[in-house]
Amino acid sequence: MALWFERAWIDKDWAKDVRLTIADGRIASIETGVAVAPDDERHRVALPGLCNVHSHGFQRGMAGLSERRSRPDDNFWSWREIMYRFLDRLTPDDVAAITAQAYAEMLETGFTRAGEFHYLHHDPAGATYADPAEMAGAIVRASGETGIGLTLLPVFYAHGNFDAAPPSHGQRRFLNDVDSFAALLDASRSKLAGDANIGIAPHSLRAVTPGELAALLELSPTGPVHIHAAEQVKEVADCVAWSGARPVEWLLRNAGVDGRWCLIHSTHLDADEVQRLAASGAVAGLCPITEGNLGDGIFPAVDYLAAGGRFGVGTDSNILVDAAQELRALEYSQRLAQRARALLASEEAPFVGANLFARAVQGGAQALGVPAGLAVGHAADIVALDLDHPAFAGTDDATLLDRWIFAARAGAIDSVWRAGIKRVEKGCHVDADAIAAAFRACVARLLA
Template sequence: MDLWFETALLPDGWATGVRIGVADGRIVSVERDASPGDARHAIGLPGLCNVHSHGFQRGMAGLSERRGRADDDFWSWREVMYAFLDRLTPDDIAAITALAYVEMLETGYTRVGEFHYLHNDIDGRRYADPAATAASIVAAADESGIGLTLLPVFYAHADFGGAPPTLGQRRFVSGIDGFARLAEASRTLLPHDATFGIAPHSLRATTADELAAILPLADGGPIHIHAAEQVKEVEACLAATGARPVEWLLANAAVDARWCLVHATHLTDAECDTLAASGAVAGLCPVTESNLGDGIFPAARYFAAGGTVATGTDSNIRIDAADELRTIEYAQRLTRRRRNVLADHAHPSIGARLFAGALAGGAQALGVEAGIAVGAPADLVALDADDPALVGRSGDALLDGWIFAGRDTVRHVWRGGRQVVADGRHVARDAIAARYRATLARLLA
């Protein structure tokens, strides 16, 4: 199969008349200044990686937007989440997650890192098949066509110091041996182009000894962990360990390029610079972080220090790749009361800088290749040249237009060489959305 783009973003920049040859799900040739074939498209981009998703939470989007207690924050939102997941079956998880993946593809994400922690049955006991809910994630990925990096979560405690889990956490909990069995069973479910890693949930849910014991289960794959998302978490970590979460990880966990520290919102200057130098990825989820009132990542300093970033949709309150990228910059503008904060002389285009950073960082965090290059997965996105935000633009201005002013700008998407979005709509949306609606109608009745 060949695809031809009037202009496309290649690893060394924009090119015209780009013909891409695809076979067995991968790019086998890239030609510039080629004559158009039958499959003509306007603007070609590589697909992005969504490094942090809790797929089932798509079903509770909007349910927590009512005043509860006077100090509503992440911790009160978490109680709503616990109540929602109490009734979910593996089939429910698959139905909800499939729609989340459809929406990711429709906005330009072609692979997802599923931070999967809903392992146990409704009564808290492990399913007879320890990978029963992991199978739901794999099924959702297969039905939607999205690429998958599965990240089963180790979650053992309610707080620092090995505090016992609460009733609301019963569906997450594992011991070390049980988690090893779960990880192995989950790994065997994966299709050939999926990747596998592990996710110690956070330092409050994992002791130092447990963290050391489970890290070998990654077997060279990605390691993701929530870190420093909320001020309360930072304060509790300081009280329990004498160090802040990111500070502790950098000093004790041999953090390197395989690691993705999700959120990393509350950093000192020293933590910010050391994390940037470690080669790890900061997995930013700015739409969810805004929704939960978490805080603002110090992106300007981190970028200046050469840090690597990626984006995730986390709670899936709203799924849109451009939204995530735009919100990174807008948060900096609001706090600094300036525009174009993340631009510099080497990177004058905000859109281009954000897209390039998320493309490279996302691929690193999920253990895959990225970009329109021979040997890479044929994960491709075509933008709509008729979108008013793109008219009359070329080069990096296309990315600025899409990210900051586009509306339904993604027109077509191919994942592993197979077209999964056509004319802005997922090819299986109707069936997947119908099952989602039936599932939510029952759950929320």
């Protein structure tokens, strides 16, 4: 199969008149400056698909259910109680149906791989299923149904707060010790197919002790390591009370953080943590829409990028699934905080959209342990923009990504291929109707 594009984003720059030949789900060849051939499928603009570094797929089912003010100090912690109540009744089939809806929406907006931070392991009573990876299998089913690439990140969760505090009733479906987690990890790995891969996700320093963290790293000496860190001010204060150090500070000093790590959120960093996290080679996993929805705070992106820091973006709670809007929200958060414009750019990369996109492609792929961008041998994960969309009127190469990220609404993406298979056509997932019908029936029953 061959796809021909008027222009394609290759190695952080635009190439013209590009033919991508695809075989066995991968890019077999790239030709530039060539005329369209009769058998080529012709499109306008090719981008590499983005990696979604942080998703809780099942939370798409509760989107919009937590926007009522419940108390004067409504915040993340009160939202978490709503989330715990929502997941109380979820079955594996429910998780598969809800996650498939989230994954279809990801594909429609330009994400071609999901990093699923998966912590809902056990049955509603908190007991282990006969197959300890029953719930992981539901995630794999959703990935297979939609076609999205999958990096499965089974979560280790053992405690309710720092210093091995006992877990709450609402956390009963998450809990494992190191031995049961090892069995879960092995069972989850056996369910993967195609180019799906697996990492580990110690939930947070609230939920894992230093000894358990060391044991987890021995269980998985290679591959992605993801952890929530410094999302909340209270979390930072509690960590200081427990250890004398802030969460990211503690991890950098004690956990061997390097390029295979992704520190999710990292919202509340001091100046030293910004510099040291950037120097570590790890990826900051930023989820601007969710962080805004939860009132978490604003990541110090200007200083972090100036220090050479790497980042990827994720959809986290899936309150709204949109790749371009995540990047837009990241830039706008900086503008609001600093009352200035075009902050996540530089003299070398003066166009904000292109700079954000290039960094998110590289950082997201690193965080999920896959190669980045359109290149021979890489998975054929391709997003085609529709230049007939009004947002692109009169565009040139320099402003094209700015127009997509800052000026377009629905309809800017025409087609998406994942591993060489077209999963989105004319802006809609090819199985959108069936996926949405299953989602609607599931959520209606859960909320009845």
